[in-house]
Amino acid sequence: MNRKMSRRGAFKLASVAMTGVLLTGCGLSSGGSVPLAVEPGTIRPVPELQGVTITVGSKDFTEQLVLGYIAEFALSAAGAEVRDLTSIVGSASARKALESSQIDILWDYTGSSWISYNGNTDPIPDARAQYEAVKKLDLERNGVAWTAITYDVDNTYAFSVNQDAARRLGVEKLSDIPKIIAEKPDEASFCIDSEFASRNDGMPGVEEEYGFTADRSKVKVLTEGSIYQATQNGTCTFGEVFTTDGRIQALNLKVLADDRQFFPRYNLGITTRDELLKRYPQITSVFEPVSEKLTNAELLKMNAQVDVNGRDPADVAREWMVQQGLVKLPGGEAAGR
Structure with missing residues (x-):
């Protein structure tokens, strides 16, 4: 099963109509314009990109919407003519849109490519080795090029308390869990979702890697969204989470270190078609300064502004880019809208 689709696929279905992305038998619609205007900041106009039409896509969950708008504002500041095709339902659909030239730019995750798109079952623990393997395989097999990788973003599984x-x-x-089970078994309760309960890179794999067996009477299988609150209110001690989810910050949860690096790496990078990157290698220089500023902590804050505070992803994305100095607001425009 596609990990990203299963955990996020239904999260933003309503947003498809808002962003003008329509999946039909013929593919995607032609896209809309960038929702907000920006001017160059540290991202400067790139002569080779002036007036070049570039279509940006994203998947349909909060983090991807924010990242999609970040990509649009970066390219706009560089002078490209940007088309908006954010909020494509499902990872497989977004990836297919990239490969079929319906979109040109998609932020994606190394683990998604390695496991979901390319069918590997064993992740590579080292982040750089995982990226190099994905980059080589995607290029050779799919004509997809990776660039502007950031190892400071890793949206993978974790346990929180x-x-x-x-x-x-x-x-x-995580290596503290066996001691808790041995010494305080009544405290060793877990909240996980149904897929994590059976995945090799989920609960069975964690138990094998860290050398414990949870009492199944103390394992509660909940919907992904309810796990965060259940962990915060003590319904369970250990709750499965995703490391850049804004609810971690909003509920003041502590993420336990994966000290044996069991969970797959889901580092973030720009994906595009190889032929497009060869034609416009300047795309890399546009996105590298963005990637340098993206971290799990920054995405946690931005995701929380959308999921917890109800802000629009485009507003959040532009505000972050202005704060980082990457772009500027058009002359005279206030920071909010």
Whole structure:
């Protein structure tokens, strides 16, 4: 099963109509214009990109919407004519849109490519080795080029605890769990979703790697969205989360370190078609300064502004880029809209 599709696929279905992305038998619509205007900041106009039409896509969950708009504002500041095709339902559909030239730019995750798109079952623990393997395989097999990778973003699985449990049990990392199970079995409860319960890179794999077996009477299978609140209110001690989800910050959860690097790496990079990157290699120089500023912490904050505070992803994306100095607001425009 496609990991990104299964955990996020239904999250933003309503946004498809808002962004003008319509999946039909003939593919995607031609896209809309960039929702907000920007002017160059540290991203300067690139002569080779002036007036070049570039279509930006994204998947249909919060982080991808924010990243899609970030890409649009970056390219706009560089002088490209940008088309908006954000909020494509499902990872497989977004990837197919890239390969078929319906979109030109898509932020994506190395783990998604390695496991979901290319069918590998064993992740590569080292982030750089994983990226190099994905980059080589995608280029040779699919004509997809990766660039502007950031290892500071890794949207992968994790376990979290609330702050009271962290203090009471003294847990910092996943290798602390076996001790909790042995010494305080009543505290060793888990909240996980149905897919994580059976995946090799989910609960069975974690148990094998870290050398414990959870009491199944203390394992609650919940919907992904309800796990965060259940962990915060103590319904379970250990809750499965995704490392850039804004609810981690909003609920003040503590993410346990994966000290044996079991979970697959889901580092973030720009994907495009190889022929397009060869024609416009300047795309890399546009996105590298953006990638340098993207971290899990920054995405946590931006995702929380959308999911918790109800802000529009385009507003959040532009505000972040202005704060980072990457772009500027048009003359006289206020920061909010």
